Amino acid sequence: MIFNQLCLENFGIFQGRNKFRLDFADDKQPNKSIVLIGGMNGRGKTTFLEAVLLVLYGRYSVAFKETELNYTDYLRKFTNTSYGNTKASIELDFSVVSEGEKINLKVKRSWDASKSRxxxxxxxxxxxxYDPHLSQNWDLYIEEILPAGIAGLFFFDGEKVSSLAENLSDMHTKKAIDSLLGIDIIDRLTADIRR
Incomplete structure (x- = not known):
């Protein structure tokens, strides 16, 4: 999964439309695979990270699950209502390889916070x-590419690295590895059958 661009519109501290180019690899340095985002406190680093997780996973995002908010309040919290704005969106352009072919995907998650719901x-x-099938089945698709359960191993706030290392129990490690290898799908299918 290679991220090319993130676009935030009225999300968090980012008012209006803000584009961030993320594809820095070139012919001279084709293996640049890590993007480090730095900045002063309160400048949007954590908001940027939460945007990536939110656009990919929605209500299944690790960032959302760590809050005590309901999903509506979570989205409302990130809607920048400056100058009367009520609509917000996140777009992520990225590439994946599927069956040996490179596929370019763009995912856009948008909402309007003008109503109570x-x-x-x-x-x-x-x-x-536009892919209507993938739009309807995105949650299943993203779980196949990068399960939400292990997203925290790839996307993390630098301030949380030490606490991650200290708090990563054997059970969490097992769950992450099972998810990465697709073993957890058996548990999910078993649970679905029991329902």
């Missing part, structure tokens, strides 16, 4: 073409 919209484009 928020309905979000999720749209997905594959190689620039």
């Amino acid at each position: 928020i309905f979000e919209q999720l749209d997905v484009w594959t190689d620039g073409v």
Whole structure:
């Protein structure tokens, strides 16, 4: 999974439309695979991270699950209502390799916070073409690529690294490895059958 661009619109401290280019690899340095985002306190580093997790996982995002908010309040918390804005969105353009072929995906999660209840919209484009099937089944697709249960191992706040190392129990490690290898899908299917 290679991230190309993140676009935040009225999300957190980011008012208006803000684009962040993330594809820094080039012919001279083709293996640049880590992007480090730095900045002063209160400048949006954590908001940036939460945006990536939110656009990919929505209500299954680790960042959301760590809060005590309901999902509507979580989305409302991140809606920048400066100058009367009520609509917010996150777009992530990235590439994956599937069956030996590179696929470019764009995922857009948007919502309007003007009403008491928020309905979000999720749209997905594959190689620039709107994909209604993937838009409807995004949660299943992203779990196949990078399960939400292990996203915290790849996307993390630098301030939390030491606490991650200290708090990572054997059970958490086992769950993360099972999820990475796809073993946890057996447990999920068993649970679904029992329901």
